[in-house]
Amino acid sequence: DGGITQSPKYLFRKEGQNVTLSCEQNLNHDAMYWYRQDPGQGLRLIYYSQIVNDFQKGDIAEGYSVSREKKESFPLTVTSAQKNPTAFYLCASSMLAGGPHEQFFGPGTRLTVL
Amino acid sequence: QKEVEQDPGPLSVPEGAIVSLNCTYSNSAFQYFMWYRQYSRKGPELLMYTYSSGNKEDGRFTAQVDKSSKYISLFIRDSQPSDSATYLCAMNTGFQKLVFGTGTRLLVSP
Numbered sequence: 001d002g003g004i005t006q007s008p009k010y011l012f013r014k015e016g017q018n019v020t021l022s023c024e025q026n027l028n029h030d031a032m033y034w035y036r037q038d039p040g041q042g043l044r045l046i047y048y049s050q051i052v053n054d055f056q057k058g059d060i061a062e063g064y065s066v067s068r069e070k071k072e073s074f075p076l077t078v079t080s081a082q083k084n085p086t087a088f089y090l091c092a093s094s095m096l097a098g099g100p101h102e103q104f105f106g107p108g109t110r111l112t113v114l
Numbered sequence: 115q116k117e118v119e120q121d122p123g124p125l126s127v128p129e130g131a132i133v134s135l136n137c138t139y140s141n142s143a144f145q146y147f148m149w150y151r152q153y154s155r156k157g158p159e160l161l162m163y164t165y166s167s168g169n170k171e172d173g174r175f176t177a178q179v180d181k182s183s184k185y186i187s188l189f190i191r192d193s194q195p196s197d198s199a200t201y202l203c204a205m206n207t208g209f210q211k212l213v214f215g216t217g218t219r220l221l222v223s224p
Contacts, residue, residue: 004157006157040122040216041216042120042202042214042215042216042217043158043202043214045211045212048211058211088155090157090158102148102160102163103160103204103212104160105150105157105158105159106157107156107157108155108156108157110155
């Protein structure tokens with residue numbers, strides 16, 4: 001089955017630690033995205049990538065970093081510089097060109113800072 | 115002012131009711147409009163998309179876009195308890211960056 005997987009489902013972090021969230025897709029999509037979802041604020045874009053070895057900051061990139069070494073993978077690192085990292089993190093992917101550019105989402109990772 | 119406005123709800127209806135969910139937006143360049151459904155603690159799933167103005171129907175769901183009013187709607191007929199979820203509207207100009215509404219929480223009681 002084609003789809004997007006995220007791991008882990010739940011993640012706990014101590015203050016001052018960096019953590020990396022995994023996102024893998026087998027849809028052969030060119031573009032991948034990371035969003036953060038907080039109650040009452042909808043989805044906010046952290047980073048996105050349209051091609052391997054290239055990525056752009058979204059609206060709330062401070063305190064986060066990403067890499068895109070393979071088309072299928074787009075890991076997100078939440079660094080200690082992110083002051084309020086507790087949130088639900090969603091990864092998505094889409095075709096780069098043509099069509100309505102629907103984004104398909106993974107199941108999410110819930111990060112809690114202890 | 116947010117680019118996309120959506121009433122957070124919750125919207126409570128009895129089973130079988132017709133549900134109307136709405137978003138307004140300010141950017142007249144938006145051309146692609148989508149509705150996602152998100153169950154609690156899950157990722158959003160794409161329900162419907164429409165391009166430009168008009169209606170699109172898929173089973174019990176109808177998506178409507180009125181670009182002149184900058185207003186989009188999702189109608190759910192014969193609503194079911196399984197429709198209880200948060201509904202997110204999203205839109206873009208034709209490039210990849212989607213702008214999302216905050217979501218409306220729908221509760222359908224048996």
